[in-house]
Amino acid sequence: MELFQLSRANDVRDAVAACAASQTAQQGAHVRFLAGGTTLLDLMKLDVERPARVVDISRLPLDRVQTTDDGGIRIGAMVRNADLAMHPLVHEPYAVLSQALLAGASAQLRNMATTGGNLLQRTRCVYFRDTAMPCNKRVPGSGCSAITGFNRTMAILGTSDACIATNPSDMNVALTALGATIEVEGAKGARSIPIDDFYLLPGNTPDRETVLEPGDLVTHVTLPPIPGSRSLYLKLRDRASYEFALASAAVVVNVTDGRITRAHVALGGVGTKPWHATEAEAELAGAVPDAASFARAADAALSRAKPQSQNGFKIELARRCLIHALTQVTQSV
């Protein structure tokens, strides 16, 4: 592990200023915020992340979940995953989010992990985490070991010739189906970013995963109201707990008079970013909620899938995962 400077921020302005100051003083020095530390410290020990400065944001007053004027909710970036899952404004009203959080990691990790940290957790690609191996995400231009190597768990949607690593988060899949907005504070002030625009496809620059600029601090995540809807998160993995998704589906559906009036669908475990399945949504809009329309939606969601040598099974797995999620969420409507 490299030597680094550690400081603690007491408020948001402090945190952003600490980052900006380091970057100016040390000519663009690599600075990282420390929230729960469950991703960052692992990667620092592995020498994958080598920040010159770490700014501890764990004491920032961003630990509340509140209602918004339009009936949605606003989640502070420091709200712990376990607290968010069980919060009364989330547990039933946004069941898909609660279920996704509870499907992630372990109880101990969920007690430490934060909303902001989960949004920005890094891929679990074994080559990204192994500094002895080429990886374009870690060292741009060095090559992608996964394309010709062990790629069973890698992405089938949104891949490029430079990177096929999967976004590992469960929470982000639910936030995508819910149409979340990410609130950010940076050197240039505050801005709000719809989650669909927040994550970048790898293309030729897989090292750049989001639209965040160096030193940008995520302060909140806001969710719109979802009146009259039912929602569900289904995660399929190699073992029943403490394992990342091979395929997952987050669905938010409204059914009125026997027709689907609104369907929001996202897939996890299969995309290089949390995958907004807009083709599936188009198939479901106005459809009767039955096996035929669910199969059409699942086919559409996976129509652009590109399997690697070992992960072709993910196409059928993700298809069935989405069909099952849609079947379950619309049962007894």
Ligand SMILES: Cc1cc2nc3c(=O)[nH]c(=O)nc-3n(C[C@H](O)[C@H](O)[C@H](O)COP(=O)(O)OP(=O)(O)OC[C@H]3O[C@@H](n4cnc5c(N)ncnc54)[C@H](O)[C@@H]3O)c2cc1C
């Ligand atoms: C063994 C294990 C199993 C896991 N299993 C799962 C799983 O099944 N599903 C799943 O979804 N996740 C899983 N995780 C990942 C876990 O959810 C993340 O590690 C956690 O959510 C990260 O949150 P954190 O607060 O600890 O982030 P940190 O480690 O503190 O930070 C992570 C990154 O986010 C940045 N960051 C943090 N907060 C902010 C902010 N407010 N603004 C800007 N940047 C910020 C940090 O600088 C860092 O780069 C697992 C992790 C482990 C170790």
